[in-house]
Amino acid sequence: MTSDDPGSEFPLLVVAEFVFTPEGEVEFLRHRQRTLDETRGVDGCLQAVLWIRPGRRYQFSTLWRDADAVTRWVGNEFHRDVLMPGFRKWCTEGCFGEYALEKDHERARKCASCGRWTQGRPGWNERRPASCKRCDAPLEPPSDA
Known part of the structure; x- marks a missing residue:
């Protein structure tokens, strides 16, 4: 998957x-x-x-x-x-x-380390974005993903 x-x-x-x-x-x-x-x-x-x-x-x-x-x-x-x-x-x-799916928009995830919102594609994927664009800290997907 x-x-x-x-x-x-x-x-x-x-x-x-x-x-x-x-x-x-x-x-x-x-x-x-x-x-x-x-x-x-x-x-x-x-x-x-x-x-x-x-x-x-x-x-x-x-x-x-x-x-x-x-x-x-x-x-x-x-x-x-x-x-x-x-x-x-x-x-x-x-x-x-x-x-x-006709159109896919980016998913945004907030970094727990620096507070920056990072966007990632594809938007439907709960595992993306995987890291913060500012501090490169890992962005954890939901525990059930």
Whole structure:
């Protein structure tokens, strides 16, 4: 999962949203880390992020090199055998959407050492920029990235 992958300048964004039952949320949380690990391990996955919202609402935002990478994720054994049947039992609502990035703006990250904001490309990549332009201190990505 690197921004240096060919074709990753304008990735395919897939958004999946789910609303869990109280029991379903507990069950899903048992699989949360493996879900992210399996997704990120698919050839062509550029980034996978899970957002948790009030009301047991979850949003997965995944960026893929191309549609073939999404197909590989859909065919992934864990996705097919655990998540797909699980979501049918665990959730009361769900939706998916695929979006093609038309324009990408720089991401900015504030340096903890000197306070300067440093911009980096591609903007969709949580691991960039990697260092401060002023003091060259490393800029840490989110702990879940």
